[in-house]
Every structure is written in C-alpha cells, then in structure tokens.
Amino acid sequence: MKEFSIPLSSKYGRPVIELYKLPALIDTGALIPVVSIFPSIIDKYFDTRLILPNEHISGFGGYEKGSVYSVSEFKVGELTFTDFEVFVPEEPRLKFPFLLSATLFHGMAYEFDTINQKFTVRMQDDQQLEREFKIREIRGELLPQIDGVLIQDADIFLQPYVLF
DSSP states (O other): OEEEEEEOOSSSSSOEEEETTEEEEEETTOSSOEEOSOHHHHHHHSOEEEEEEEEEEEETTEEEEEEEEEEEEEEETTEEEEEEEEEEESSOOOSSSEEEEGGGGTTSEEEEETTTTEEEEEEOTTSOSEEEEEEEEETTEEEEEETTEESSOGGGGGSOOOOO
C-alpha cells in the first residue's frame, strides 16, 4: 500500500490544503473540480487550453456559468494529473481558488485527520501516481472521467428520487 499526506490548514475548520501557495478546499460532495481564478491568471501560471466553452454546473452552491479548461499538469501531493480538466467560472466567487472534487481520488482511500492536521491518501501498490482527469458533457451534464472511466452514469440524472 502506498500513501502520502498533505498538511491540513487549521484556520478554516474545513478540509483545506495548500496547492501552488493557494488554499484548496477538498469537497467530498463535488463531482467536478473547480479553479475559481480568472482564466487570464490561470493561463499565466499553467499551460492551459479551452476545452468546452459556455458550460454550467449546479450544486448546493447554486448555478454557475463558465468553461472547461485543460491544465497540462496539476499536482496534488504526490499525485500528478495530466490533461487535468477543470471548470472555471466566468466570475470567480468561491472563497477558495481551488475546489478539489472527491472524484479526483476515485479508487483510493483518503482521510482527514483533524487531530494531527493532515490529509492522507492511500492506494494500492500497483496504482499509478499519474492520473488523467477529463470532464465529459453528456446530455447537458458535466461528468467526471478518470483514467478513461466515467465515474458517474449519466442516467442517474434521469432517475426520480424517492425519499420515503
């Protein structure tokens, strides 16, 4: 079993790590990673290209318009994401410049240790530290694909939910 840890920030009260000298919120309910920085600034620090213009995402935070960009390389601890596709909102409004979705760690075990202030990721010995993260538009929804595997079936959006 391979593992690595990244320090958790103690000042936010949420699972926040530092990436590229900026705070990154790890959102276990998110499907799509978000970089809430103006595209011109992202282009200055990362090798990017526009993939899907004029898209939208929705969640508990509401509805957000923006575009999907590909970042040639993005590091989270010892993980390296190549062709890392992220949603970039038209107007950066999030408190954290990076929102890391749980789908980035698909097929891995991770934990937030708030006693020792660390975020730990564990993976099988045969798993690669280099991953590819793509965003696919299927039936009007943006869905995550990691290492060629679609993480969530688009049909889930067509199913009604019965609460009781």
